[in-house]
Amino acid sequence: MGDDYALSDAEKERYSRQIRLFSEEGQERLKRMRVFIAGAGGLGSVISLYLAASGFGSIRIADCDSVELSNLNRQILHGSSDLGLSKAQSALETLSDINPEVEVEALKKRISLENIESLLQGCDMIMDAMDNFSARYLLNCAALQRKIPLFHGAISGFQGQATTIVPGRTACLRCIFPRAPPAQTSPALGSTCGVIGSIQVNEAIKFALGRGELLENRLLLWDGLSSTLEEISCERNRSCPDCCYF
Amino acid sequence: MRIQMPDGSIVELPIDDHRIQDILRELEINSEEVIVAKNGRIVVEEETAGGSDELKIVRIVHGG
Numbered sequence: 001m002g003d004d005y006a007l008s009d010a011e012k013e014r015y016s017r018q019i020r021l022f023s024e025e026g027q028e029r030l031k032r033m034r035v036f037i038a039g040a041g042g043l044g045s046v047i048s049l050y051l052a053a054s055g056f057g058s059i060r061i062a063d064c065d066s067v068e069l070s071n072l073n074r075q076i077l078h079g080s081s082d083l084g085l086s087k088a089q090s091a092l093e094t095l096s097d098i099n100p101e102v103e104v105e106a107l108k109k110r111i112s113l114e115n116i117e118s119l120l121q122g123c124d125m126i127m128d129a130m131d132n133f134s135a136r137y138l139l140n141c142a143a144l145q146r147k148i149p150l151f152h153g154a155i156s157g158f159q160g161q162a163t164t165i166v167p168g169r170t171a172c173l174r175c176i177f178p179r180a181p182p183a184q185t186s187p188a189l190g191s192t193c194g195v196i197g198s199i200q201v202n203e204a205i206k207f208a209l210g211r212g213e214l215l216e217n218r219l220l221l222w223d224g225l226s227s228t229l230e231e232i233s234c235e236r237n238r239s240c241p242d243c244c245y246f
Numbered sequence: 247m248r249i250q251m252p253d254g255s256i257v258e259l260p261i262d263d264h265r266i267q268d269i270l271r272e273l274e275i276n277s278e279e280v281i282v283a284k285n286g287r288i289v290v291e292e293e294t295a296g297g298s299d300e301l302k303i304v305r306i307v308h309g310g
Contacts, residue, residue, distance in 0.1 A: 043310045131310035156307035176288060177306060181279050186309030219281075219288065221304060226254075232283040232302065237290065 005031045005057070011101055015055050026209050027055060033208050034058040036123040038111055038139055040087040041065075042188050043153050044129035045077035046197025051127070052095045054205065058103040059095065062119055063087040064110035074190035111135050116142050125207065127200055128152045133180035137242070140165070140173035144246045151203050153196040156186040158224035160196035163234070164203045164215040167246060171217055171234045174242035195222050247296050249273070252280060252305040262296035269295065270303070280305050 005028045012019065015027050033056045037048050040063035048061055067075070067082045067090055075087075082090040092106035109115060111130070116138050120126065126143050128150060130136050136152070143150035143165060150165040152173055165172055199220065206212040221230045238244060249257045249269070257273070266289060270277045281288055283302040284295050295301055 039310050041310050129310050131308065133308055136308075154307045154309060156309045159305070159307050161307055177281060178290065179278055181306045181308055182276075186307065188309050223254075232286055232288055232304070234288040 007031070008101075011055070014099075014101065018054065022209055022211070026211075029208050029210075030055045030205065031057040033125065033204075034123050035060070035125050035127060035204065036120050037061040037127045037129055038135065039063055039129035039131065040075075040077055040091045040106075041071065041129060041131060042074040042190065042193035043155065043197045043200070044091075044127075045075045046193050047127045047129055047153075047201055048077060048091060048095055049098060050198065050201040051204065052099045052102045052104070054201070055099065056102065056204075056208075058105075060105040060107065060119070060123060061088070061091050061095075062107040062109045062111060063091070064108060074188050074193050076190065111138060113138060120146060120148075124148055125204055126150045127204065128154075129197070129200075131186070132183060133177065136173055137180070141242055143167055144172060144243050147246075149204075149207055151200040151207075153200045155188060155192045155196050157189060158192060160192050160222040160224070161219055162196050162199045162203070162215060162222075163219045164207070166207075166214065166216055167243070169216060171236045172240060172243040175237040175240045176219060176234045178237075178240075189224070192222070192224055195224070247298070248300045250300075250302040251275075252303050263294045264296055265292060265294050266301075267291040269301070273303075275303060 019027050035056050066086050067078045077094050078090045086108045088106035088108040095104045144167045147167045153162045217234050218231045247259050266282050280303050
């Protein structure tokens with residue numbers, strides 16, 4: 001590891017419980033990671049807070065919306081004093097406070113075909129915290145082109161799903177979900193965001209460390225009403241329009 | 247064939263080699279809203295199922 005990523009004494013203290021788990025070398029691996037988080041809503045709140053707290057070195061988060069009162073039942077990145085503020089600005093302030101060691105870039109932007117390349121510039125992984133499949137398909141294609149992992153998560157009410165897409169190794173998002181479901185405003189519960197967002201972060205940590213078994217070719221289904229986790233297997237669709245050329 | 251519906255309930259259909267999309271239509275389920283696992287593996291709706299196969303129909307969630 002180069003000196004740029006060597007841990008300071010303050011970082012060694014901050015991350016001491018994690019260093020017990022995966023050593024200073026593991027912590028330096030997290031510090032090297034540059035993550036893009038698509039969305040600063042319910043999932044994006046949990047994901048960004050835990051990525052920042054755990055010491056991922058660089059976080060870029062994008063969201064085009066402003067904080068509204070109806071967000072605050074679940075979007076714990078934002079508080080009542082942030083109402084009316086852009087979610088990007090609110091995210092920047094909260095994440096910088098949670099962990100000033102992390103380089104945070106927060107962008108008030110809607111993710112589109114036109115800007116996705118620049119948004120992902122320099123990033124090693126993508127966290128899916130979007131609320132619609134058209135944006136998710138953009139992330140999927142970008143991940144395939146850049147050969148970087150996409151950590152998918154989605155929620156509705158008590159239900160959630162998560163999987164990890166590693167280009168060249170796993171089914172892509174389009175293989176699993178060939179068509180976007182009809183657009184609608186989902187009911188949203190903070191605890192479901194907590195479960196699914198935490199799983200996504202856990203996957204990102206394992207990927208960064210090169211440890212454990214990722215959710216590759218497995219779609220994890222969370223049912224908060226029965227408190228059960230179930231998984232179903234998936235595989236690459238050789239005629240998938242998104243990944244068949246990769 | 248045993249089918250687990252999106253709400254967790256179980257339906258038994260005594261059929262052989264039906265296309266998934268036809269089964270969904272028979273069950274009055276919008277195929278755009280679900281994915282289907284056959285014997286634990288996600289399959290495309292052009293695939294057939296029947297006999298002793300087990301289907302699980304999962305409603306796709308998309309909120310964030």
